[in-house]
Amino acid sequence: MAHLIAPSVLAANFGQLDQDVEMLNQSTADWIHVDVMDGRFVPNISFGFPVLQAIQKKATKPLDVHLMIEHPELYIEQFRAAGADVITVHYEACPHLHRTLQQIKATGAKAGVALNPHTPISLLSDLIQDIDLVCIMSVNPGFGGQKFILHTYQKIKELKRLIKEKGSPCMIEIDGGVNQENASQLLAAGADVLVAGSFVFQSQNPPQTIEDLKQIAL
Numbered sequence: 001m002a003h004l005i006a007p008s009v010l011a012a013n014f015g016q017l018d019q020d021v022e023m024l025n026q027s028t029a030d031w032i033h034v035d036v037m038d039g040r041f042v043p044n045i046s047f048g049f050p051v052l053q054a055i056q057k058k059a060t061k062p063l064d065v066h067l068m069i070e071h072p073e074l075y076i077e078q079f080r081a082a083g084a085d086v087i088t089v090h091y092e093a094c095p096h097l098h099r100t101l102q103q104i105k106a107t108g109a110k111a112g113v114a115l116n117p118h119t120p121i122s123l124l125s126d127l128i129q130d131i132d133l134v135c136i137m138s139v140n141p142g143f144g145g146q147k148f149i150l151h152t153y154q155k156i157k158e159l160k161r162l163i164k165e166k167g168s169p170c171m172i173e174i175d176g177g178v179n180q181e182n183a184s185q186l187l188a189a190g191a192d193v194l195v196a197g198s199f200v201f202q203s204q205n206p207p208q209t210i211e212d213l214k215q216i217a218l
């Protein structure tokens, strides 16, 4: 399967969000990645339902919503109603992760699990069959523009092995510090979806940058 590119609107210009979403609509991006932060699970606050709804109104591509919040299970239905197509919760925020994944699937959304850099892949061993997407955080969540953590390559390979061993249809997404330099190695290690925020939005020509990431061959 060809890899997917999911630009993160956390790095967009919120003064012209409509235009930035329209740029993504016109680009070769596959998904639009939306980072929700609550100031508790992560030391930053981004935005909530009204902004997600505004993005949904304009977007013509699936919304990949990454919840960096405590107690995500309290808000799943609301995020789905606000436009989320993929809902990713953090392993570290869910004491009853299996139940939360079922809750996400019951809304009709795809169910994702994100892992902080310190969280081992092996913890997913008993529920990998129930996950549609694992988001490996390649930075500590909370901020865009951070440096990519090299140990990520190892984790992708481990996850790929686990997925194969258990026959899971799960996709592997990488989030944080993705750029033209590391993208090809990430894909070679087994990544299916690349999230890129600052690399896309701070470039001279964001649609071209998205297309360059899309065209990376192994």
Ligand SMILES: O=C(CO)[C@@H](O)[C@H](O)COP(=O)(O)O
Pocket (backbone or CB within 6 Å): 008, 010, 011, 033, 035, 066, 139, 140, 141, 142, 143, 144, 145, 146, 175, 176, 177, 178, 195, 196, 197, 198, 199
């Ligand atoms: O979830 C997060 C950060 O917590 C990411 O989605 C960032 O938004 C990616 O930004 P860059 O590292 O690509 O700038």
